[in-house]
Amino acid sequence: MKLKKGVPLIDQHDRYGFWGGKFGGSFIPETLKKPVEDLTNEFKKLRKDKKFLKKRDFYFKNYIGTPTSFVKLDNLTNHLGGAQIWAKVVSEANGGAHKIYNATVHALICKAMGKKYIVGDTGAGYAGKMLSMAAKKFGLKCKIFMGAKDIKRQKPNCDAMRKNGAEIVPVYSGSQTLVDAVSECMRYWVSNCDNTHMCVGSTVGPNIFVKICGWSTAQISRELKVQLKSEFKKLPNKIKLINCVGGGSSAYGFWSEFIDYDRKKIELIGVEAGGPKKSKLHAAPLSQNAKIGILHGAASYLCQNSEGQINDTESISAGLDYPGVSPIHCFLKDTKRARYTYATDEDALKAHVMVTKYENLNPSLEPSHAFAEAIRIAPKLSKDTIIIVNSCGDAKKDRDILRERLGKK
Amino acid sequence: MTSLLSKAFQNAKNENRPALLTYTVAGDNTKKKSIEILKSISNYADICELGFPHNTPIADGGQIQTSAYRAIKNGIKINDVFSIAKDFKKSKKNKPIILMGYYNMIFQYNENKFLDKCKKVKVDGLIVVDLPYPENKKFAAKCKKRGVNFIQLVSPTTTSIRLKKIIKDSHDMVYYISMLSTTGGKLKVSPKKILERYSKIKNQNKSKNVVIGFGITEKTIKSLKKADGLVVGSAICKEISDSINKRQNPVTNVTNIVKRLKNKIK
Ligand SMILES: Cc1ncc(COP(=O)(O)O)c(C=O)c1O
Numbered sequence: 073m074k075l076k077k078g079v080p081l082i083d084q085h086d087r088y089g090f091w092g093g094k095f096g097g098s099f100i101p102e103t104l105k106k107p108v109e110d111l112t113n114e115f116k117k118l119r120k121d122k123k124f125l126k127k128r129d130f131y132f133k134n135y136i137g138t139p140t141s142f143v144k145l146d147n148l149t150n151h152l153g154g155a156q157i158w159a160k161v162v163s164e165a166n167g168g169a170h171k172i173y174n175a176t177v178h179a180l181i182c183k184a185m186g187k188k189y190i191v192g193d194t195g196a197g198y199a200g201k202m203l204s205m206a207a208k209k210f211g212l213k214c215k216i217f218m219g220a221k222d223i224k225r226q227k228p229n230c231d232a233m234r235k236n237g238a239e240i241v242p243v244y245s246g247s248q249t250l251v252d253a254v255s256e257c258m259r260y261w262v263s264n265c266d267n268t269h270m271c272v273g274s275t276v277g278p279n280i281f282v283k284i285c286g287w288s289t290a291q292i293s294r295e296l297k298v299q300l301k302s303e304f305k306k307l308p309n310k311i312k313l314i315n316c317v318g319g320g321s322s323a324y325g326f327w328s329e330f331i332d333y334d335r336k337k338i339e340l341i342g343v344e345a346g347g348p349k350k351s352k353l354h355a356a357p358l359s360q361n362a363k364i365g366i367l368h369g370a371a372s373y374l375c376q377n378s379e380g381q382i383n384d385t386e387s388i389s390a391g392l393d394y395p396g397v398s399p400i401h402c403f404l405k406d407t408k409r410a411r412y413t414y415a416t417d418e419d420a421l422k423a424h425v426m427v428t429k430y431e432n433l434n435p436s437l438e439p440s441h442a443f444a445e446a447i448r449i450a451p452k453l454s455k456d457t458i459i460i461v462n463s464c465g466d467a468k469k470d471r472d473i474l475r476e477r478l479g480k481k
Numbered sequence: 482m483t484s485l486l487s488k489a490f491q492n493a494k495n496e497n498r499p500a501l502l503t504y505t506v507a508g509d510n511t512k513k514k515s516i517e518i519l520k521s522i523s524n525y526a527d528i529c530e531l532g533f534p535h536n537t538p539i540a541d542g543g544q545i546q547t548s549a550y551r552a553i554k555n556g557i558k559i560n561d562v563f564s565i566a567k568d569f570k571k572s573k574k575n576k577p578i579i580l581m582g583y584y585n586m587i588f589q590y591n592e593n594k595f596l597d598k599c600k601k602v603k604v605d606g607l608i609v610v611d612l613p614y615p616e617n618k619k620f621a622a623k624c625k626k627r628g629v630n631f632i633q634l635v636s637p638t639t640t641s642i643r644l645k646k647i648i649k650d651s652h653d654m655v656y657y658i659s660m661l662s663t664t665g666g667k668l669k670v671s672p673k674k675i676l677e678r679y680s681k682i683k684n685q686n687k688s689k690n691v692v693i694g695f696g697i698t699e700k701t702i703k704s705l706k707k708a709d710g711l712v713v714g715s716a717i718c719k720e721i722s723d724s725i726n727k728r729q730n731p732v733t734n735v736t737n738i739v740k741r742l743k744n745k746i747k
Pocket residue numbers: 169170171195196197198199273274275316317318319320321322323390391392436438439464465466
């Protein structure tokens with residue numbers, strides 16, 4: 073298994089859609105074959121279409137508000153006394169998280185295909201909120217599938233979705249979290265694929281959804297590359313890019329421009345949800361060495377039992393609380409280009425507290441997992457090491473959880 | 482050699498009616514009960530489909546999900562599914578049985594081991610919901626090698642070119658999904674339209690047995706009786722749920738509904 077240079081990772085799959093010969097694919101019911109094929113052809117066409125690219129860039133700039141800033145966290149760096157810690161503040165993007173890139177692109181594709189209805193899944197509520205925003209902006213009718221447990225724990229984002237005119241469909245099956253939301257959304261698409269477009273909220277699902285999402289979030293690393301060069305004149309020699317990984321869309325977007333570099337120069341570190349310290353449950357298939365399995369139309373490392381039943385997961389962060397992970401991250405793991413670890417609920421909370429204490433930054437629980445790893449390794453590293461954390465979400469949505477766990481107002 | 486599946490279709494044809502195919506979930510609501518249900522309904526059904534339950538079934542609606550979750554909660558494992566099939570075949574050796582489920586369970590069990598086991602317990606056919614053509618080519622060939630019918634699915638969204646290829650690659654039976662829906666949906670396409678599409682499939686190759694499934698209930702079954710076979714799943718799974726809720730014997734109730742279904746297509 074080998075990575076190719078000069079080819080975007082999203083395109084390094086075989087004709088059946090597998091990365092490294094075994095991750096990804098399109099394990100879908102017959103009914104979805106045609107809509108998936110249509111979407112695949114449309115995307116292939118659009119990504120080469122200059123007019124479409126211009127439109128994308130226009131909305132990225134004027135609607136999403138790129139570039140998001142790249143800042144040094146001086147106080148945190150001084151406090152930890154080791155590597156320099158920087159943040160790419162993706163939470164500045166319209167809506168408060170990276171999910172807006174994928175949502176905007178899907179809405180544009182939906183329009184291009186002449187469909188009026190768009191549906192999507194959400195865990196933390198950001199993917200849903202952003203899709204509801206984009207749908208509103210582009211005049212599409214929008215339905216969001218969300219686990220009942222997540223509706224409760226991410227209320228601010230649900231309020232936003234409703235305000236944007238989207239219908240939230242609560243999902244009561246299984247663990248009532250993201251995994252069930254994605255399943256139910258796919259079922260809805262099976263029944264309505266003739267007039268409805270589906271957006272998958274991360275770099276997961278059948279091959280084409282991995283590609284579209286990765287193509288959208290890749291904007292983050294394009295910006296970062298420019299910002300790094302303007303800040304340091306040339307790319308520094310020791311960079312560590314740390315990102316939380318749920319499905320992996322934020323991490324892929326943060327890394328895509330840097331995958332071709334030597335890992336000694338630019339290390340890629342993905343941080344999964346380790347769940348509560350005392351619990352056996354987690355949402356960390358990569359770092360806990362789960363076996364390969366098939367979920368939601370793709371093969372990936374997967375939290376499952378020996379029979380192939382999907383395991384319950386547990387995480388304080390709804391956005392990372394998912395048993396599978398993107399096939400492209402499985403590929404990055406097996407080729408050893410990226411390293412994956414996890415942070416527990418407690419680690420993430422502590423990191424959130426420390427970052428908000430020292431910096432004017434309010435990372436949500438998902439990127440707090442990434443900060444936990446940065447905080448863990450920074451003191452041991454030299455001062456010329458540049459750690460960059462993707463602060464990909466804002467903690468407003470976590471208001472209730474933070475209040476309960478930290479007694480914060 | 483003619484397969485048991487083909488024979489079952491031929492028998493029905495001789496009686497001038499479509500074959501009746503039932504779908505139940507292995508282990509619903511217990512291992513013992515599901516064997517009893519199978520044995521009892523097979524007195525009226527021509528072919529029995531037996532689902533191996535998965536906890537993330539992306540193409541199934543509420544009724545079959547409920548049955549699957551119930552069976553899993555009661556501890557059903559893949560090996561139990563095989564032992565149910567084996568037990569069934571011991572007493573009903575000429576009644577074809579089809580296993581149906583999602584690919585991850587086969588993948589975890591190991592493809593070859595799974596198919597060897599199918600052969601050993603005399604499973605007649607296999608439907609894998611999320612392994613479509615052409616990805617399923619190798620798998621279908623492995624089935625054939627072991628004398629297990631791999632059953633291809635065709636849907637209203639299947640294009641003509643694709644349809645040709647699928648039929649060419651199919652074994653004795655093809656499953657036509659009546660409408661854009663998960664299992665358990667209400668029939669939202671007219672029977673006339675469904676039968677038109679059915680004929681188009683049938684005309685590709687008359688020797689293939691084409692069954693129609695999804696949305697078939699006591700209410701709708703009669704309107705589709707021109708087909709080679711008709712599959713009823715959710716209506717049966719619902720009957721099991723209702724029986725449990727009413728504290729009645731699911732075996733009797735399910736048998737009665739299958740009997741009524743059969744009477745409607747005679
Ligand atoms: C802020 C934030 N970060 C990360 C994630 C995890 O998703 P992904 O790994 O696709 O970036 C989510 C998902 O909802 C999120 O809202």
